[in-house]
Structures are given as C-alpha cells and as structure tokens.
Amino acid sequence: MTRRQAVDTRELRARYPDVFDRPASARLATPAMIVPAFAILIYGLVDLDFSPSRFFAGLSQLGWITLMMIPPDPGSSLPIYLKALGETLSIALLGTTLAAVFALPVSLLAARNVVPSKLLRFPVRRVLDSIRGVDTLIWALVWINVVGLGPFAGVLAIAVSDFGAFGKLFSEAIEGADQKQVEGIRASGGSPLHEIRFGLLPQVLPVIAGQVLYFIESNTRSATIIGIVGAGGIGLQLAEQIRVLEWQKVSFLILMILVAVAAIDFISGKLRFAIIGRRAVA
Amino acid sequence: MTTAVSILPEQQLAVLNAAYRQAVGRRRLRLLLGIAVFAAALVLAGIGAEVNLRTLFTYFGNFVSYFDRILTLDNGQRVWTDVGEWLWGWRKWLKMLGETLLISYVGTLIGATLAFCLNFFAAENTSPAPWLRFVVRRLLEFARTVPGIVFALIFVIAFGLGPMAGVLAIAIHSTGALGKLFSEIVENADMKPVEGIRSTGASWLSCMRFAVVPQVTAGYASYALLRFEINVREASVMGFVGAGGIGQELVVAIRKFYYSDVSAILLTIIVTVFIIDISTGWLRGRLFGKEART
Numbered sequence: 001m002t003r004r005q006a007v008d009t010r011e012l013r014a015r016y017p018d019v020f021d022r023p024a025s026a027r028l029a030t031p032a033m034i035v036p037a038f039a040i041l042i043y044g045l046v047d048l049d050f051s052p053s054r055f056f057a058g059l060s061q062l063g064w065i066t067l068m069m070i071p072p073d074p075g076s077s078l079p080i081y082l083k084a085l086g087e088t089l090s091i092a093l094l095g096t097t098l099a100a101v102f103a104l105p106v107s108l109l110a111a112r113n114v115v116p117s118k119l120l121r122f123p124v125r126r127v128l129d130s131i132r133g134v135d136t137l138i139w140a141l142v143w144i145n146v147v148g149l150g151p152f153a154g155v156l157a158i159a160v161s162d163f164g165a166f167g168k169l170f171s172e173a174i175e176g177a178d179q180k181q182v183e184g185i186r187a188s189g190g191s192p193l194h195e196i197r198f199g200l201l202p203q204v205l206p207v208i209a210g211q212v213l214y215f216i217e218s219n220t221r222s223a224t225i226i227g228i229v230g231a232g233g234i235g236l237q238l239a240e241q242i243r244v245l246e247w248q249k250v251s252f253l254i255l256m257i258l259v260a261v262a263a264i265d266f267i268s269g270k271l272r273f274a275i276i277g278r279r280a281v282a
Numbered sequence: 283m284t285t286a287v288s289i290l291p292e293q294q295l296a297v298l299n300a301a302y303r304q305a306v307g308r309r310r311l312r313l314l315l316g317i318a319v320f321a322a323a324l325v326l327a328g329i330g331a332e333v334n335l336r337t338l339f340t341y342f343g344n345f346v347s348y349f350d351r352i353l354t355l356d357n358g359q360r361v362w363t364d365v366g367e368w369l370w371g372w373r374k375w376l377k378m379l380g381e382t383l384l385i386s387y388v389g390t391l392i393g394a395t396l397a398f399c400l401n402f403f404a405a406e407n408t409s410p411a412p413w414l415r416f417v418v419r420r421l422l423e424f425a426r427t428v429p430g431i432v433f434a435l436i437f438v439i440a441f442g443l444g445p446m447a448g449v450l451a452i453a454i455h456s457t458g459a460l461g462k463l464f465s466e467i468v469e470n471a472d473m474k475p476v477e478g479i480r481s482t483g484a485s486w487l488s489c490m491r492f493a494v495v496p497q498v499t500a501g502y503a504s505y506a507l508l509r510f511e512i513n514v515r516e517a518s519v520m521g522f523v524g525a526g527g528i529g530q531e532l533v534v535a536i537r538k539f540y541y542s543d544v545s546a547i548l549l550t551i552i553v554t555v556f557i558i559d560i561s562t563g564w565l566r567g568r569l570f571g572k573e574a575r576t
Contacts, residue, residue: 037391044388048381048445048526058441065440090330097324133555134548137431137519141536146344151331156338225429229522229533232331235432239523242435250436254428261427 069251081237081253085260087151088233091226092219092264095158100212103163107170108196113179124167131164136222140231151232158219158226169211170204177203209275213268220264224257352545361542369546375531379554381445382527385520386513389449393456394506397422400457401464402490408468408476410486418461425458430516434525445526452513452520460509467501468494503569507562514558518551 013020074081108114110124140157147153182199190198227235234253241249290298353361361368369375400418402408409415430451437447475493484492521529528551535543 040384041388041391044384047384048388048449050446050449054441054446058437058446061440062437065436086330087332090327093323093327094331094333129556130552133515133552135515135519137522138532138548138551141522141533142348143345145536146348147337147341152333152337155331155333221427221429225431228431228435238432239435242439245439254432258424258427 068247072252073248074252084234088223091154091223098159099162103166110171111174128167136161140226154231173207352541378528386517389452390510392453396457397460404465405468422461430455443524448520448525471497
C-alpha cells in the first residue's frame with residue numbers, strides 16, 4: 001500500500017482559484033434566493049393562521065379520523081356507489097370526447113402554420129387561455145346554474161375546460177407537424193382543405209389520440225371531484241359521507257376511486273402504446 | 283427535361299395492387315372496429331351520465347343568457363360601462379387573491395420540501411432498500427391520486443375551516459406529484475459522480491448531497507415552479523369547501539346569483555392566473571434556459 005501524500009492546500013488553492021475563491025456574487029446567489037423565499041414562507045404561515053397548537057390538535061384529530069376509517073366498509077350502499085362510479089367514468093369519457101371534437105377545428109385556427117394571420121390567431125388563443133384559466137369546478141358551478149344539478153352538468157364542465165386545454169395542445173401538435181407534406185399536397189394542386197386533410201391530419205392524429213387518451217385518464221380524477229359541487233358522480237357521495245362523518249364509507253369510496261383510476265391508467269396506457277408506439281406522450 | 287415514369291407489367295401490377303388493398307383493408311377494418319367499440323362506449327356513457335340532448339337544447343339559451351347576465355350590472359348597463367361599480371369589492375377581492383397566492387406558495391414550498399426529502403427513496407438508482415422504495419412509492423401514489431380537494435374536505439373537518447386546511451391539502455397533493463417527477467429526474471441522473479464519492483468512503487447521505495443534488499436542482503426548481511402555477515388554479519377553488527382563498531367569495535356569488543360579482547371575480551382570477559403563468563414561464567426561461575421549459 002502506498003501512503004497517502006500529504007495534501008498541500010496552499011498549492012491546490014493556487015492551482016484551482018475557481019474552486020476555492022468563488023466570486024462573492026456566485027457565493028451569495030443561493031442565499032439571496034433562499035432568504036426571501038423563506039421570508040415569504042414565514043409571512044404566509046403567520047398570515048394564514050398557522051399555529052403549532054392548532055396544527056398538532058388537527059393532527060391528532062386526523063389520527064382519530066384515520067383510525068375510524070379502518071376497516072373500509074360500504075355498509076348497504078354498495079350498489080349506489082358502483083352506479084356513481086359508472087357515472088364518473090361516463091362523465092370523463094363523454095366530456096373528453098366532446099371537448100376533442102370541438103377543439104380540433106378551433107385548434108386549426110390557433111396554429112401558426114394553418115392561419116398565418118396573427119390578427120385572427122390572437123383572439124382565438126386568448127379565448128382558449130381564458131377558458132383554461134378557469135378551473136373545472138367553477139365551470140361545473142356555472143353549468144349547474146344552466147342545466148340543473150346532475151351528471152350532465154359535469155359532462156359539460158369537463159368538456160368546456162378541456163376544450164381550452166385541447167385547443168392549445170392540438171395547435172401545438174399541428175405547429176410541430178412537418179410542413180413538407182403540406183407543401184407536397186399544395187404542389188400537386190390541392191386546396192387548403194386538402195392540405196389539412198391529407199398533409200396535416202395524418203401526422204397529428206396519432207399525437208392527438210395519445211393526448212385525448214391521457215386526458216380521459218386525468219379527467220377520471222377531475223370527474224371524481226366535480227360531484228363535490230353537485231355535478232354528479234362519485235364525488236357527490238364522497239362529499240356527503242364526509243359531511244356526515246361516515247368515515248368507513250369515506251375510506252371505501254376513496255379506495256374505489258384509487259382502484260378505478262389505476263384501472264383506467266392501465267387501459268389507456270396500453271391503448272396509447274398501441275396507437276402511437278413506444279413514443280413518449282407529453 | 284423529361285422524366286420517364288416506369289410502369290410495371292400488368293400482372294405484376296395486379297399482384298402489388300391486391301397486396302396493397304389487402305393491407306389497407308385490414309387496417310381499415312381494425313379502425314372501423316375501434317370506432318364501433320368507442321361509439322358503443324360513448325352511448326353507454328351517455329346513458330350513464332343521464333345525457334339529455336333535449337335539456338341541452340332547451341337550456342343552451344340559458345348558458346348564453348347566463349353570460350349575458352353576469353356581464354350586466356344591477357342597473358341594466360353592461361359591466362364595462364361602469365368599471366368602478368363592477369369591481370366595487372376590489373379591495374376585498376385583492377386581499378382574497380393574495381391569500382390564494384399565499385396558500386399556493388406555502389403549499390408548493392412545503393410539498394416540494396417533502397418531495398425532496400422522499401424522492402431519493404423512491405428512485406430506482408438511489409433507494410437504499412427495495413422495501414423502502416415500494417413503501418414510499420405507494421405513499422406518493424396515494425397522495426397524488428386522491429384529488430387535492432378531497433384532502434381539503436377531510437382537513438377542514440380535522441383542522442377547522444380556514445386557509446390552513448387548503449395549504450395542507452395542496453402540500454400533500456404536491457408532494458405526491460412532485461415526488462414522482464423528482465424521482466424520475468434522479469433516475470436520469472449520471473451515476474458516475476455517485477460512484478466516485480462512494481469510493482472515497484462517503485455515507486449514503488453524502489453521496490446524495492454531493493453527487494446527486496448538484497445534478498438535479500435545476501430540474502427540481504423547474505418542476506416546482508410549474509407546480510406553483512397549477513396550484514394557483516387549485517387554490518382558487520379551495521374556498522368551495524371552506525379551505526380559504528377567493529373560491530369562498532366566488533361560490534357565494536354564484537349560489538346567490540350576484541351576477542356581476544361572478545364575472546368580476548372570474549376576471550380577477552383569470553388575470554391572476556395569466557400573470558402567474560407568464561411570470562413563472564419567464565422565470566423558468568431565465569433560470570434554466572429554453573430547453574428546461576416543459
């Protein structure tokens with residue numbers, strides 16, 4: 001074994017000045033970002049009424065609730081819950097499909113390579129942005145005012161809020177499409193409609209199908225919660241059981257949601273790979 | 283210049299054509315089958331969700347007139363004719379918006395910190411033990427799958443009404459979502475620095491601190507900012523279940539049919555979300571360059 005050589009720090013310092021003597025600006029950058037971030041955190045905790053006593057009281061309360069949740073037990077309302085779960089899945093599927101159908105033509109208007117005029121594109125994009133800025137739950141409340149309580153309001157809420165998201169995603173997919181095929185169609189004398197049908201759509205449809213499947217998956221989650229404001233589905237049952245403190249039923253419902261979401265995840269993952277191959281989906 | 287188009291002999295062409303038609307026909311059949319299954323699922327879903335097209339057509343006018351009503355002041359004028367009257371409660375609303383932003387900020391920060399602590403256990407390449415990885419992953423999955431607002435409903439009962447429940451709900455949900463993303467970044471990290479540091483006899487903790495963390499901080503910060511953006515939206519509805527923020531005002535306005543207030547609050551929410559989106563997008567671009575934008 002060789003003996004470790006004594007390290008001459010001074011020589012190392014001289015040789016690597018960048019490592020040992022970083023300029024003050026580089027050394028201060030991290031604290032300069034962390035200190036304000038931490039200050040806002042403290043201010044927030046105070047402003048939002050955080051107090052250790054309240055926190056620990058709530059934690060023990062939460063412990064009790066968890067204990068009371070075991071074992072999960074639907075009581076006698078299992079058929080109702082299964083029906084509600086079916087309703088939730090239906091809401092997700094219908095809402096996403098509706099949104100995709102309406103978003104496809106609009107997304108063409110928002111894509112740079114289809115509509116070169118900025119004047120036309122700009123308002124379309126801003127409208128899509130505003131729709132996306134409003135949460136699904138808010139849309140659900142609005143639709144309840146229009147078509148009444150029930151799952152139909154949920155379908156429309158998901159359709160509207162996804163319309164905004166799809167419009168943006170589809171138009172990005174269209175902008176990412178290869179322009180050469182469109183030019184080829186134009187060169188052979190195709191009309192603008194032909195260009196879209198034969199040049200663009202074959203390229204973007206697989207991407208779009210992948211995104212739609214992904215949204216059906218994530219909308220299963222959204223559809224579970226819009227029931228909380230009264231738009232049908234399993235969320236309605238969940239909110240009710242939480243309000244009347246039936247914790248065993250609550251835990252059963254949560255388990256049902258977890259299983260359903262996992263199942264949909266699995267199925268749509270398989271379908272996605274079947275449609276677009278092993279390419280990653282955003 | 284002339285180009286010669288070579289045309290194959292007749293029978294060779296026929297064979298090729300037949301093969302082509304067969305291949306296309308099979309694909310078309312599969313597509314039709316898929317469409318049929320999808321249509322059947324849609325019809326089933328339509329029955330399950332009590333879709334009633336007649337209701338939609340009868341009430342669709344309501345949807346349009348709803349927007350007409352929320353854009354009308356009490357005195358029958360359009361809202362933009364008297365902005366002062368329309369945004370009469372702006373002081374209160376701005377305060378609530380500030381609370382919403384604080385909720386999402388504190389929630390994101392707590393969630394990101396928890397996710398930071400947990401993600402090394404969840405990543406394939408850094409987890410000290412397989413059972414630990416399994417447990418942490420299931421935990422994160424649970425936190426991610428249960429929607430934030432369900433946590434908020436439960437926390438409102440445990441911690442009492444108020445923004446605290448909202449913050450904790452957002453924190454837990456963000457922990458789940460960020461923990462997964464963070465651990466994916468760690469899995470993509472270069473393992474050679476880790477080996478180098480381990481070969482000097484360092485502990486697991488030092489390996490993480492000096493080999494992994496320097497590689498992944500930029501990705502972490504980028505995802506955390508993205509999450510903050512999402513959480514602002516989520517915090518805006520936390521008030522629906524009594525967990526603080528502007529949602530409280532909105533749900534009251536919608537339920538009590540204070541029409542012009544609804545549009546005013548929606549406007550403030552949309553503007554805030556815009557500003558947050560743009561500024562975090564700018565910040566991410568500034569901090570991590572173009573390619574880190576996801």
